[in-house]
Amino acid sequence: MKIVSADFVVSAHQPADFPRAKLPQIAFVGRSNVGKSSVINCLLQRKGLAKTSSSPGKTRGINFYRINNRYFFVDLPGYGFAKVSQQQRLNWRRLIEQYLANNSFLIGAVQILDSRLELTDNDLVMLRWLRHYQIPMIIIATKADKLSQNQLVSQLERLNRALSVQGFPEAIPFSAKTKLGQHQLWKAIQRLLKSEDNREKS
Ligand SMILES: Nc1nc2c(ncn2[C@@H]2O[C@H](COP(=O)(O)OP(=O)(O)OP(=O)(O)O)[C@@H](O)[C@H]2O)c(=O)[nH]1
Ligand SMILES: [Mg+2]
DSSP states (O other), X not given: OOOSOEEEEEEESSGGGSOOOOOOEEEXXXXXXXXXXXXXXXXXXXXXSSOOOSSSXXXXXXXXXXXXXXXXXXXXXXXXXXXXXXXXXXXXXXXXXXXXXXXXXXXXXXXXXXXXXXXXXXXHHHHXXXXXXXXXXXXXXXXXXXXXXXXXXXXXXXXXXXXXXXXXXXXXXXXTTTOTTHHHHHHHHHHHHHHHHHHHXX
16 A cells, blocks of 8 residues: 555544544454554554554554544554552543444454463453444564574464354464564555445445
8 A cells, every 4th residue: 555645633532533534443352561552553564653652551542543544543542451540440431432332434453362372351341342342454464583583483373262252253463573464464454445335336
């Protein structure tokens, strides 16, 4: 995909902040610090567009990026960060549900997992939300560069087994550092965008 433009639009803290442009949206979800912003920067080949940080909980609002004036990439705040108050957790939950529910522009979500870790309860809650709202999902297992080839193979097997037991699709191995999986992920995203184009035409 040729990226002609990629612009930060807004960091939404309430539904009134969501952009009104009638463009399809692809959301990026995952636990805090898993590498969501890095995946977006990697796909767009823009180093600092989505803010990344080694301290978790960096992305607090829902950040919208307009790509080629045709669609949005949407960076959701991460879940599972221990050092937040009960109130912040509730706010997070409400904002995400308000975003996911009845959003006809949301044509798909990229669920990001850490290739080194097991599927967490929070990951499962998120995946079930996506399924509940019938949002097509792409799953990736990032930070693959932190594993040896053998470790990656066995970790992926474990993750994919846990995912398939719950009826979810397999994870694409990914690394924002080495760009492993970048083309496969773009292809999957383009498939979603294309099916949206076809739906609009019909
Ligand atoms: N080695 C390696 N490090 C990565 C990769 N992806 C992200 N990181 C690092 O992991 C840390 C967190 O990355 P972010 O992209 O900020 O993660 P995030 O999910 O957006 O974090 P929050 O917005 O805080 O929830 C940063 O230090 C990144 O440099 C990867 O594929 N490989
Ligand atoms: Mg982030």
